[in-house]
Amino acid sequence: MVDRILNKVKRKANDFLFNSSLYAKYLLKNTQNTILMYHGCDSNGDTTYNSRHTSKDSFEKHINYLNKHAYIISLNDFFEKRFISGKPNFAITFDDGYLNNLTNALPILTKLKTKATFFITGLNNTKSDILWADFLNIASVSRKENIKICGEVFEKRKGIFYSLNSNESLYKIIKEINTSYEYKLQMMEAFGADAKFKLNPDLFEKWQLMSDKDILTCSQSEFIEIGAHGYFHNNIGTLTNSESRKELKDVKEYLENLTQKKINSIGYPDGSYNRTTLDIAEELGYKYQLAAEGFHFEEDFTDNRIRDRKGVYSWDSPANQLIINF
Ligand SMILES: [Zn+2]
Structure with a gap:
C-alpha cells in the first residue's frame, strides 16, 4: 500500500519535473549505461491493441531529454565500451521493422542527429506481411x-x-x-x-512493416544501422540448434544482400535465446547480441557478446515511459 502511494507520487513528480535540469541530474546520478528498446513510433501512442508503439511526440521528447541530460551513442560504440564520461550513455534500438520507423522515427532521429539501430526480420521473403x-x-x-x-x-x-x-x-x-x-x-x-x-x-500504422525498398532507405541513412531480428520472428531460444542456425543465417543473408552492408548485430525476438544460440550467432558473424528485459543465464552478465535492453512502452506518460528505465 505504502509502496503504491510512493510509486504514484514518484510518477507524478516525474511528469511535473520532467524538464527540470536539476531533477534530471538527480534521476540520472546513479543510472547505468542503458540500451533502450522501442518497437513502433506511431502518431498517437494508442494502446487499444498493445503498448508497443510510442507516439512520435513522446519519442521526440525522449530523444531531446537524453541528448540534453545524457549521451546517446551508437550500438557499436556501446558494445565496444566507447563511452563518453560524465553522464550516463544510452543506445537506441527499434525492433520489428515497422513502416512507422521509417515514416516517424527516422525524421526525428535525423532532425536531432541521433543514431539508432533497427532490428528487422526476413518476413518480406515469406508468406507473411504482418508479425x-x-x-x-x-x-x-x-x-x-x-x-x-x-x-x-x-x-x-x-x-x-x-x-x-x-x-x-x-x-x-x-x-x-x-x-x-x-x-x-x-x-x-x-x-x-x-x-x-x-x-x-x-490501422496501417499499427502493423505495416517496411518493404525492401524502405529498409534500404533506412540503411542508407547515416543515423541508422540495420540489425537482424530473426527470419520468421520465432522465439529462437526454443528452437533446435539447426533451426536457430537457419533463422540467424537466413536473416543475415537476406539483409546483407538487400543493404550490401555487413549485418553484425542481432536483437533476439521476444528476448529469446539460450547459451548455445550465442555460440551459433557468434560463428555466423554476429558481433553484438541483444537480450530484452533481462538476461536468462547467470553467465550472460560477464559475457561480452550480449547486452540487455530495457523496453519503452506507451502505457504511461512520456516522462514515465522513459524515466521508469533509469
Ligand atoms: Zn520483435
Whole structure:
C-alpha cells in the first residue's frame, strides 16, 4: 500500500519535473549505461491493441531529454565500451521493422542527429506481411467466437484467447510451446474473416512493416544501422540448434544482400535465446547480441557478446515511459 502511494507520487513528480535540469541530474546520478528498446513510433501512442508503439511526440521528447541530460551513442560504440564520461550513455534500438520507423522515427532521429539501430526480420521473403503478435492482438479485438487451431479450441475471456485444453493463453502457446512459423500461419488462418482489419487504413500504422525498398532507405541513412531480428520472428531460444542456425543465417543473408552492408548485430525476438544460440550467432558473424528485459543465464552478465535492453512502452506518460528505465 505504502509502496503504491510512493510509486504514484514518484510518477507524478516525474511528469511535473520532467524538464527540470536539476531533477534530471538527480534521476540520472546513479543510472547505468542503458540500451533502450522501442518497437513502433506511431502518431498517437494508442494502446487499444498493445503498448508497443510510442507516439512520435513522446519519442521526440525522449530523444531531446537524453541528448540534453545524457549521451546517446551508437550500438557499436556501446558494445565496444566507447563511452563518453560524465553522464550516463544510452543506445537506441527499434525492433520489428515497422513502416512507422521509417515514416516517424527516422525524421526525428535525423532532425536531432541521433543514431539508432533497427532490428528487422526476413518476413518480406515469406508468406507473411504482418508479425504474428500484431495479427493476434488486433484480430482478437473483433473476434467473439471460439477459434480452432490444429484441433485445439480457444475461447475468448477478457479479450484474450485461452486454450480449453491447457488453459494457457494462445499468446503464450505461440511464444513458448508451438513456436514454429507454420503454427503462426495456422493461427492467422483460423481467424478467417477477422483478418479484414488489414484493409482498414486507420490501422496501417499499427502493423505495416517496411518493404525492401524502405529498409534500404533506412540503411542508407547515416543515423541508422540495420540489425537482424530473426527470419520468421520465432522465439529462437526454443528452437533446435539447426533451426536457430537457419533463422540467424537466413536473416543475415537476406539483409546483407538487400543493404550490401555487413549485418553484425542481432536483437533476439521476444528476448529469446539460450547459451548455445550465442555460440551459433557468434560463428555466423554476429558481433553484438541483444537480450530484452533481462538476461536468462547467470553467465550472460560477464559475457561480452550480449547486452540487455530495457523496453519503452506507451502505457504511461512520456516522462514515465522513459524515466521508469533509469
Ligand atoms: Zn520483435
